[in-house]
Amino acid sequence: MNLNKARFEISAASARDFPNVPWPEVAFVGRSNVGKSSFLNTITGQKKLAKISSTPGRTRTINFFNVEDKAHLVDLPGYGYAKVPKAMKEQWARLIESYLQTREQLKAAILLVDIRHPPTKDDVLMANWFQHSRAQPIVVATKADKLSRGQIPRHLAQVKKTLQLDCPYIVFFARDGEGKAEAVRMITEMLQGSGAAQ
Ligand code: GDP
Numbered sequence: 789m790n791l792n793k794a795r796f797e798i799s800a801a802s803a804r805d806f807p808n809v810p811w812p813e814v815a816f817v818g819r820s821n822v823g824k825s826s827f828l829n830t831i832t833g834q835k836k837l838a839k840i841s842s843t844p845g846r847t848r849t850i851n852f853f854n855v856e857d858k859a860h861l862v863d864l865p866g867y868g869y870a871k872v873p874k875a876m877k878e879q880w881a882r883l884i885e886s887y888l889q890t891r892e893q894l895k896a897a898i899l900l901v902d903i904r905h906p907p908t909k910d911d912v913l914m915a916n917w918f919q920h921s922r923a924q925p926i927v928v929a930t931k932a933d934k935l936s937r938g939q940i941p942r943h944l945a946q947v948k949k950t951l952q953l954d955c956p957y958i959v960f961f962a963r964d965g966e967g968k969a970e971a972v973r974m975i976t977e978m979l980q981g982s983g984a985a986q
Pocket of ligand 1: 818819820821822823824825826827839866930931932933934960961962963
């Protein structure tokens with residue numbers, strides 16, 4: 789499976805709009821501005837697949853990207869943006885939670901966190917939802933290029949200690965693509981492994 793073949797398919801505002809096919813899915817979630825769009829663009833080798841947001845917090849929908857009519861990459865709305873009204877935050881939270889906990893096609897869920905700062909309360913809430921999902925969790929720690937090499941292990945340890953997720957952790961640098969090969973390999977394996985088992 790070639791992630792470079794990913795194409796936008798549909799923006800879903802509710803579960804009714806989710807594609808009704810059994811293809812395996814990998815979903816991506818994180819605080820808005822964490823670097824989720826940059827990560828999606830990097831792993832698919834495309835400049836504009838996911839929009840890099842100039843106005844964070846605006847994307848309310850779940851975006852499905854079709855990979856060769858065999859799998860979906862699923863971009864969940866970013867959370868934690870302070871200026872979004874509370875009712876809307878609750879609506880997104882319900883949409884994300886129900887997706888993570890009920891979507892049968894979901895094989896792996898990728899939580900993106902900013903390696904520079906301890907994970908937020910919302911990141912920890914998301915990690916807890918991951919525990920209740922059938923999907924394999926994977927954590928991607930973004931913006932590692934903004935730290936010195938020497939600082940990375942201490943920051944990564946803080947991320948692991950706060951999230952309490954026993955899963956693979958990938959340190960990612962959008963600028964030079966470090967961490968890309970590992971992420972692509974893991975995501976492809978999740979999508980193909982599950983495909984072969986069915
Ligand atoms: P999203 O809201 O999570 O989709 O975040 P974006 O991908 O739009 O990124 C938010 C901002 O962070 C943009 O200005 C990006 O250029 C920047 N950014 C994203 N990833 C990285 C990274 O790994 N390193 C650095 N230095 N900047 C990044």
